[in-house]
Amino acid sequence: MVWIYPQQKHHQITYTCYDANRKEHFCKPGENWGAFTAEECDWIISLSEKIKPAKPTVDGKLKPEFRQVNVWGLNYSEPTKWLWERLTNNVRYANSKWWNYDIYGIFEPLHLLCYEASNNHKNIQDHYSKHIDNGKIHYHRKISFSIQLSNPDDYDGSELNLYTQREAEKLPKARGTMVFFPSFILHEVTPITRGKRWALVCWVGGPQFR
Numbered sequence: 001m002v003w004i005y006p007q008q009k010h011h012q013i014t015y016t017c018y019d020a021n022r023k024e025h026f027c028k029p030g031e032n033w034g035a036f037t038a039e040e041c042d043w044i045i046s047l048s049e050k051i052k053p054a055k056p057t058v059d060g061k062l063k064p065e066f067r068q069v070n071v072w073g074l075n076y077s078e079p080t081k082w083l084w085e086r087l088t089n090n091v092r093y094a095n096s097k098w099w100n101y102d103i104y105g106i107f108e109p110l111h112l113l114c115y116e117a118s119n120n121h122k123n124i125q126d127h128y129s130k131h132i133d134n135g136k137i138h139y140h141r142k143i144s145f146s147i148q149l150s151n152p153d154d155y156d157g158s159e160l161n162l163y164t165q166r167e168a169e170k171l172p173k174a175r176g177t178m179v180f181f182p183s184f185i186l187h188e189v190t191p192i193t194r195g196k197r198w199a200l201v202c203w204v205g206g207p208q209f210r
Contacts (some may be wrong), residue, residue: 007010014164014185016098018090020148020176033080036176043150044083045198049073059137064121066113067128074110076202083110091143091204093178102120103206111204115158115192123178130163133183133203141183143204148177152154155195162187 018035027034041139046122052073053061076084087106095101128206134141145192152173160179161168163186171179181187184205 004046014099014169015171015179015181016094016160016178017172017177019172020174021159021172027086032086033093034086035085035178036147036149038175039174041147041176041198042094044112044147044200045149047074047080048114058131064124065129066121066131068121068124068126069128070114070116070126072112074112074190087202090178091145091180095204099143099182101204101206102141102144105204107205108203110200113199113201115155115189115197115199117155117192117194118156118198125193126158127191128147128189130186130188132186135182137161138183138203139208140205142185142206142209143180144145144185144187145178145180145202147200148175148179149174149198149200150196152193155197157190158192158197159190160187160199161190 009020020035021028025035026037051072051074054073056067056071057063057071058067069125074080074083084106085111091103091106095103117125119126152175159168160171160173162171163169183190190202
């Protein structure tokens, strides 16, 4: 038997991001890529006033002990065209540089989330326990992303943690930062203890891993 050592053609990092603390991570005039401005974050949050909230299900079931959060589903529309284009451009660049997965694109609704400290259910604070984003039902998901829409000074808790080792990986969370990571990485959102944290999340799909 002959063993062939695989050659790494692309970096396989835990996560990458457009960090809103870095000026070079914002798009230039006339372009549509990169981190989000405070005004853009406010506009995205305002969409929650125009659509009905959805239920925070896990595999189609309500499990508040596992996941509790306010959710709004955002579909593609003429007003949100710029947003979908920004996300698509960001995803395309991140994937080509770091993973080179075979992907189709974003074909699920965007999820606008609000973790709220006052939103308790049977003494359960808004959170999302450790999980992965792909599996039997969502096997097509390959890249997950999360956009920080709130100022981190406005809340406590509600930390997005990624786990590839015993300790959680610390992520940048300046307002407007967009974080990408492979959907098979274990992650969580810790309970929120003060204020509100808004985020926009979704998943990039493609043919099944092989």
